[in-house]
Amino acid sequence: MSSTEIAPDSTRRPFTGRRVRFGDVSLQAVAGTAAAAATFLVFLIAYKVVRGAQPAIGKYGLAFVTRVAWDPVKNVYGAGSFLFGTALTSLLALAIAAPLAIGIALFLTELAPRRLRAPVTALIETLAAIPSVVIGLWGILVLGPILRDHVEPALHSALGFIPLFGSPSSTGSSIFTAIVVLTIMILPIVASISRELFLGVPRDLKEGALALGTTRWEMVRGVMFPYARGGIAAALILGLGRAVGEAIAVTQVIGGGLGIQLNLFATGDTLASKIASSYQGAQSNIQIASLVYLGLILLVFSLIMNVSAQVIVRRVARRQGVGLNRGGLG
Amino acid sequence: MSTHSLTKASLRAEGLPRRRAVNRAMELVAWLAAALGVAILGVVVWSVARRGAGALNLDLLTKTPSVAFSLTPVKQGLANAFAGSLVIVGIATLMALPVGILVAIYLNEFARPSVRTAVSLTLDVLNGVPAIVIGIFVYGLLVLGHGQSGFAGSFALACIMLPLVARSTMEVLTLVPMSLREASLALGVPRWRTTLSIVLPQTIGGIVTGTVLAVARVAGETAPLLFVSSLAGTSLSWDPHHALQTVPVAIFELSESADPADHTRAWAAALVLLIFILFSSLGARWLATRTTRRLSTSR
Amino acid sequence: MQRPNDTSTIERSVKVETHRQPMPPRERLERIFAVEHLDALYGGKPAIKDVSMDVYKNLVTAIIGPSGCGKSTFIRCLNRMNDLIPSFSQTGSIRYHGQDITDPGVDPVAVRRNIGMVFQRPNPFPKSIQDNVAWGLKVLGLKDNLDERVERALTQAALWDEVKDRLKASALSLSGGQQQRLCIARAIAVEPDVVLMDEPASALDPIATAAIEQLMHSLKSEYTFVIVTHNMQQAARVADMTAFFSISRGEEGQRWGELVEYDATEKIFTAPSDKRTEDYVTGRFG
Numbered sequence: 001m002s003s004t005e006i007a008p009d010s011t012r013r014p015f016t017g018r019r020v021r022f023g024d025v026s027l028q029a030v031a032g033t034a035a036a037a038a039t040f041l042v043f044l045i046a047y048k049v050v051r052g053a054q055p056a057i058g059k060y061g062l063a064f065v066t067r068v069a070w071d072p073v074k075n076v077y078g079a080g081s082f083l084f085g086t087a088l089t090s091l092l093a094l095a096i097a098a099p100l101a102i103g104i105a106l107f108l109t110e111l112a113p114r115r116l117r118a119p120v121t122a123l124i125e126t127l128a129a130i131p132s133v134v135i136g137l138w139g140i141l142v143l144g145p146i147l148r149d150h151v152e153p154a155l156h157s158a159l160g161f162i163p164l165f166g167s168p169s170s171t172g173s174s175i176f177t178a179i180v181v182l183t184i185m186i187l188p189i190v191a192s193i194s195r196e197l198f199l200g201v202p203r204d205l206k207e208g209a210l211a212l213g214t215t216r217w218e219m220v221r222g223v224m225f226p227y228a229r230g231g232i233a234a235a236l237i238l239g240l241g242r243a244v245g246e247a248i249a250v251t252q253v254i255g256g257g258l259g260i261q262l263n264l265f266a267t268g269d270t271l272a273s274k275i276a277s278s279y280q281g282a283q284s285n286i287q288i289a290s291l292v293y294l295g296l297i298l299l300v301f302s303l304i305m306n307v308s309a310q311v312i313v314r315r316v317a318r319r320q321g322v323g324l325n326r327g328g329l330g
Numbered sequence: 331m332s333t334h335s336l337t338k339a340s341l342r343a344e345g346l347p348r349r350r351a352v353n354r355a356m357e358l359v360a361w362l363a364a365a366l367g368v369a370i371l372g373v374v375v376w377s378v379a380r381r382g383a384g385a386l387n388l389d390l391l392t393k394t395p396s397v398a399f400s401l402t403p404v405k406q407g408l409a410n411a412f413a414g415s416l417v418i419v420g421i422a423t424l425m426a427l428p429v430g431i432l433v434a435i436y437l438n439e440f441a442r443p444s445v446r447t448a449v450s451l452t453l454d455v456l457n458g459v460p461a462i463v464i465g466i467f468v469y470g471l472l473v474l475g476h477g478q479s480g481f482a483g484s485f486a487l488a489c490i491m492l493p494l495v496a497r498s499t500m501e502v503l504t505l506v507p508m509s510l511r512e513a514s515l516a517l518g519v520p521r522w523r524t525t526l527s528i529v530l531p532q533t534i535g536g537i538v539t540g541t542v543l544a545v546a547r548v549a550g551e552t553a554p555l556l557f558v559s560s561l562a563g564t565s566l567s568w569d570p571h572h573a574l575q576t577v578p579v580a581i582f583e584l585s586e587s588a589d590p591a592d593h594t595r596a597w598a599a600a601l602v603l604l605i606f607i608l609f610s611s612l613g614a615r616w617l618a619t620r621t622t623r624r625l626s627t628s629r
Numbered sequence: 630m631q632r633p634n635d636t637s638t639i640e641r642s643v644k645v646e647t648h649r650q651p652m653p654p655r656e657r658l659e660r661i662f663a664v665e666h667l668d669a670l671y672g673g674k675p676a677i678k679d680v681s682m683d684v685y686k687n688l689v690t691a692i693i694g695p696s697g698c699g700k701s702t703f704i705r706c707l708n709r710m711n712d713l714i715p716s717f718s719q720t721g722s723i724r725y726h727g728q729d730i731t732d733p734g735v736d737p738v739a740v741r742r743n744i745g746m747v748f749q750r751p752n753p754f755p756k757s758i759q760d761n762v763a764w765g766l767k768v769l770g771l772k773d774n775l776d777e778r779v780e781r782a783l784t785q786a787a788l789w790d791e792v793k794d795r796l797k798a799s800a801l802s803l804s805g806g807q808q809q810r811l812c813i814a815r816a817i818a819v820e821p822d823v824v825l826m827d828e829p830a831s832a833l834d835p836i837a838t839a840a841i842e843q844l845m846h847s848l849k850s851e852y853t854f855v856i857v858t859h860n861m862q863q864a865a866r867v868a869d870m871t872a873f874f875s876i877s878r879g880e881e882g883q884r885w886g887e888l889v890e891y892d893a894t895e896k897i898f899t900a901p902s903d904k905r906t907e908d909y910v911t912g913r914f915g
Contacts, residue, residue, distance in 0.1 A: 023520050023521075023522040023523065024520060024521045024522045026522065027435075027521075027522035027525060027526070028436070028440045028522075030432060031432040031433070031435045031436035031439075031440060032436050032440065032441075033432075034428075034429045034432035034433045034436060035432070035433045035436040035437060035441070035445075035449050037429065038429065038433050038449070038452065038453060038456065038492060038493075038496065039448075039449055039452045041456065041489065041492070042452050042455055042456050042459075044467075044471070045456075045459060045463070045464070045467045045489075048467045048470045048471050049463065049466060049467055049470070051470065052466065052469075052470040052474075099359075099363075100363045100366065100367070101363075102363075103359050103360040103362070103363030103364070104360070104363045104364045104367050106360045107360040107361060107363065107364035108364065110360075111357055111360055111361065112364070114715050120364060120368060122612075122615065123367070123368050123371055124364075124367050124368070124371075125611075125615075126371060126608060126611060127367060127370060127371045127374075129546060129547070129607055129608070129611045130371075130374060130375075130550075130604065130607070131549075131550025131551070131552070131578060131603060131604075131607065132550070132552065132553075133550060133552040133578045133581045133582050133585075133600075134374070134378060134550065134581065134600045134603065134604060135374065136582070136585065137378075137581055137585045137596055137597070137600055138374050138377050138378065140585055141381075141585070141593060141597075142377050184370055184374075187367060187370075188367065191367065202752070204748060204750060204752035205752055205754060205755075206713075207710065207713065207746075207748065207752070208748065208752040208753075208754065208812065208815075209754070209765075210710070210713065210738075210741060211708065211710065211741055211745060211746035211748075211816070212741065212742075212745065212765040212768070212769070212815065212816070212819055213343065213738055213739070213740075213741040213742025213743070213745075213765075213769060213819065213821075214738070214741075214765065214768050214769070215349050215350060215352070215353035215738050216353055216357070217352060217353040217356040217357070218349065218353070218768045220356075222754070222764055222768060223754055226754075226755060226756065227755055238458075241458055244460070245458075245459075245460025245461070245462065245463070246460075247460065247461065247462035247553040248462075248552040248553050248578075248582060251582075252582070252585055252586070272460060272462050272553075275462050275466065276462055276553060276556055279556040279557050279560065280560075280561070291466070292466055292470070295462065295463045295466040298460055298462070298463055299459065299460070299463045302458050302459060302460050302463070303455060303458075303459075305458070306454060306455050306457075306458030307451070307455060310451055310454045310455075314447075341725075341728070341730075341735070341736075341739040341740060341742070341743050342739075342742065342743055342822075343736070343738065343739035343742045343743070344742075344769050344770045344771065345769075345770045346736065346738065346739055346742075349738075350736065350738070
């Protein structure tokens with residue numbers, strides 16, 4: 001039908017031409033508006049969060065960020081305790097998850113028998129699809145008691161001289177449980193990004209290393225890791241960002257608590273878990289504003305981590321793209 | 331093993347036994363890591379299935395929770411949560427889907443490279459905003475002064491779906507061969523019509539995949555709804571003007587309860603959620619490989 | 630069988646340069662590889678069938694033939710490189726100094742340690758020039774006199790003068806020909822016994838090609854080279870021995886490569902005993 005609209009009739013041509021342009025412009029305008037709205041949304045989020053935190057920012061200033069206090073009775077609030085909890089849980093979770101995730105990625109790209117590759121990849125990605133509330137439910141009702149009864153006492157008696165491994169928790173809710181839960185949540189993310197990075201290492205390079213008489217591990221360490229270094233850094237940052245921002249599962253298993261202590265088996269709170277656990281209890285406006293202030297800190301962290309990870313990814317992609325093109329010419 | 335001693339006789343290889351041992355150890359670590367990853371999935375799914383299956387019955391889906399102090403402990407369903415999830419996720423999809431597709435069309439078909447880079451970075455940033463922060467944002471935008479509502483919950487979930495839908499649509503759009511667009515344009519078909527009736531239909535499979543994955547993702551989201559649509563009653567309601575209970579929020583609340591009966595219902599609800607998510611992810615993966623294969627062979 | 634009586638066409642098409650020393654009689658040469666009845670299969674389909682030939686020490690042996698004749702498959706059998714391809718299988722034997730290296734009990738890492746390889750496309754590691762050469766040495770534990778070893782390898786590969794002032798620069802900043810010579814330096818730095826070259830000059834310009842040919846010529850007193858090439862002039866220039874592979878076709882459309890003729894290079898190019906070799910070297914085929 002479109003062919004009849006632009007039939008080669010010279011008298012109708014200008015009219016058709018205008019209609020054509022009108023359709024193009026409309027689609028571009030509508031699609032462009034959608035894109036602008038999506039971009040605007042990000043700024044609106046930032047603006048709204050800053051506005052919501054305004055009363056607390058005005059009252060406490062930047063001192064809020066490091067103050068260790070959360071007292072609704074005296075109306076004294078600060079993020080220090082939660083910042084510490086966030087750093088402790090997410091960094092330790094990343095430290096455990098990173099080698100495991102890289103191991104999984106190496107398994108999927110280098111070691112797994114052909115028949116296992118696709119199914120195991122699918123299973124690892126399925127792990128990432130499990131909602132955090134389900135992981136949290138499992139964490140509080142299954143994992144927590146196991147850790148409390150078996151793992152925590154064992155770690156305490158073996159490594160109790162390190163302050164991190166203090167006396168075991170009484171309920172199973174602890175910073176330690178939160179770390180294990182976060183590890184499970186970021187493991188599949190880092191693993192699948194690393195897998196894609198390893199798949200991108202040119203076969204030429206791997207063969208070049210093996211032809212020297214190196215073992216597979218020596219090839220991985222000497223050629224694949226350096227090649228994928230930037231991308232792995234980005235994957236780790238994204239995993240860290242996910243751990244920092246996770247609210248629900250952490251709220252379910254961390255137990256809640258205030259203060260800075262190194263004992264992993266004590267209860268605690270992270271920025272995100274503090275917000276989530278206060279969803280029904282917030283009374284005063286200043287308390288709500290303080291909660292939003294916590295959200296603002298979280299937002300700033302996630303922005304920094306995401307943008308830096310994306311910048312690294314783009315740079316790596318560009319470099320590898322160039323590498324591939326050059327390969328194609330040869 | 332005797333062949334290895336033969337090896338040493340004629341094939342020179344410095345320190346090979348040690349290097350081979352290191353290699354073996356590292357390979358073993360990788361195997362164990364993969365086994366651990368799969369085992370974690372197995373244990374979580376098994377826990378949910380074992381504990382949830384007992385309480386999984388029609389009542390869970392059709393009956394509402396018993397009110398406190400009720401003397402009839404039979405009405406222990408979560409019908410209100412399932413209804414609320416359906417309504418909120420449905421409306422969220424209606425919000426995010428058209429906008430996400432339009433964003434992708436704009437970026438792929440119209441935008442200059444610099445705009446494209448900037449906007450897709452923004453989409454990545456939006457994707458990286460913690461869900462709980464989305465919840466605070468929607469709370470400040472729509473709930474403060476108006477009260478919680480299902481619509482506000484849908485908007486929060488739509489904020490999470492938007493970058494996912496846009497990203498997956500862009501990925502399939504780039505797979506549509508340029509020659510197809512050129513063939514259409516060469517016939518004198520205008521660009522908007524080429525885009526909407528030639529290019530877009532090619533990508534339906536990919537868009538459906540992306541949407542299903544996004545729905546599976548937000549159906550399990552709790553954090554954005556806590557401040558936005560959680561203070562709901564126990565009665566069955568389909569009206570998004572009021573706060574609606576949802577499955578993830580229900581699981582969250584029940585998991586914090588001290589009553590083991592509540593835990594059982596939480597497991598059952600988690601099982602339903604998990605089945606939905608696993609099946610839709612698997613279906614989406616299957617559809618994705620099909621679409622990608624078709625598009626890349628047609629090129 | 631009809632033989633052309635005009636041998637001058639052969640001489641015109643391929644100029645055999647004789648800057649190499651006359652080859653000692655074959656009985657006095659030391660056998661380094663004895664390949665017997667080698668079949669190589671990818672996914673059950675044969676790529677080469679029933680190849681038997683000896684490779685002699687301190688000679689350059691060229692493998693020539695049309696594309697698809699299994700030249701690369703064959704050379705990759707010699708250092709177990711095909712192990713990396715999951716669907717690969719082989720039968721027959723390749724004895725290296727008398728030991729069958731196709732035996733699954735033989736560690737391919739040890740095989741490749743002794744039998745190095747240079748690939749079709751330059752594949753320097755994304756490291757500095759120096760580290761490209763030093764990495765293999767370090768991994769293999771040859772850490773004494775590291776700098777000297779690097780310098781010697783680069784000198785042997787005729788690259789030292791061009792890179793000695795920028796050893797820390799990225800290897801990717803080198804030209805294609807320099808990269809390939811760096812890959813040769815990397816291969817010979819670990820002092821292998823044999824160096825396999827799989828069309829090492831196919832991606833290079835004539836000047837870089839000449840440099841690599843010159844390099845093989847000057848290094849063959851220390852190493853044994855096996856080179857795959859689709860370029861007959863190159864084989865004629867560098868090789869002492871030449872093997873001609875050709876494609877055979879089965880009744881049901883299967884194709885596989887097989888060894889047609891293996892002899893001194895001069896013989897192959899001037900008086901081949903097989904019609905197929907003659908057609909190929911005179912340019913009537915492929």
